[in-house]
Amino acid sequence: MPSLPDMNTPDVAELAREAAAHSHHTEIPTPDVDQDAFLEFLLRLGDTTLILGHRVSEWCGHSPALEEDIALANVALDLIGQTQMWLGLAAEVEGKGRTADDLAYLRDAWDFRNLLLVERPNGDFGHTLMRQFLFDAWHFELLNALAASTDARVGEIAAKALKEVAYHLERSSDLVIRLGDGTEESNRRMREALEALWAYTGEMFTADEKDRAVAEAGIAPDPESLRAAWEATVRDVLEQATLAVPASTFAHKGGKRGVHTEHLGYILAEMQFLQRAYPGSSW
């Protein structure tokens, strides 16, 4: 099979910028909404896919099997691709001339709006897969609802991303079932992962005034409205994985308003190093 093309081909970055600048959006008037709330919503989503994409990419070269290494890298790639679109739209809505790259590489931890769940350390392979499953089940329901957004740009991106995320959800469901209903050790590890991550799932469904503003404008669903479908998927898969759904409803919160765990700083230190040390460099 042919390998990946040489990414140093001259003008590639410029061509990509040009293509993005002429990207086509359906000509539908954008809904009347507080632009600060809209921007906040886009940052929450784009930062969440960015940080999870980066976290998952940390597995590259370290997975238990080559096929899983490739699969994780592909999931990470999809999430980064979606990030380019969400943060690209965020930059457009912000209207200050920043780009998706500026938002990803040149903001500090307190400006990031990602869910705490996605900055959790990878742990072992089972832990990573459990986090992915809990996230995918939510991400799928969110995109499904966003595909019907009153903002055509949001709807287009969501419809595109939904196809990729449906595939992610099927894969993570499959592996959670296989590992949960596997050996005594794999079951124990999946149980421990579920217990460790459970308190980070509640943040996906909590709403503040910004969430309510975009929900009222029909741009995004009320976060709470996604809970029933998410719980149904989670119950179904965990049951087949012979894992008990934790009873606790305690939820860690803060990521959506920029209050993060210590892990995010380390992620940014690695992810942003090149642009911080060599501003404006490209390949």
Added chain:
Amino acid sequence: MMTATQPSTAEVWDWLSHVPDPEIPVISLTDLGIIRDVAWDDDTLVVTVTPTYTGCPATSIINLDIETALRGKGIGKLRLKRQISPPWTTDWISAEGREKLRAYGIAPPIDGTAADGRLMGRIDRLAGGNRVVACPRCGSSHTSKVSQFGSTPCKASYRCDDCLEPFDYFKCI
């Protein structure tokens, strides 16, 4: 004057049908179904391209290849437009493209098998139909999935349980 020297859009489509996909060079960009429109905007040729996957690393190379091919045909003013809606689907891969994939050793996508996020329901539904991924080498339907992902974002890894060859399946989306 200007219009007299402009090639027809049909001619441009024909040129693009000879531009290979950078990762699977046996099929062309038009076989893959990612060229969505070719039109003249006054004296500027506008080619609308849709990405297969949002993070596909070949996207910028594809843009470069389109530009190189069209410049080579004497197109001076060119604009590439990215369009993500409606989202690309493997249903858009031409019949000819599917045969080329098979001959190259990649099992073409089976329509109607795209992931919908409902793993359990889908397994039941697919089991009802005869939707096996056949080995592109020996034609056997006795194959197994090795991984849901493969060497590029658009493929999954399979193995033939008869001739024992590993092969790629162009996953359906």
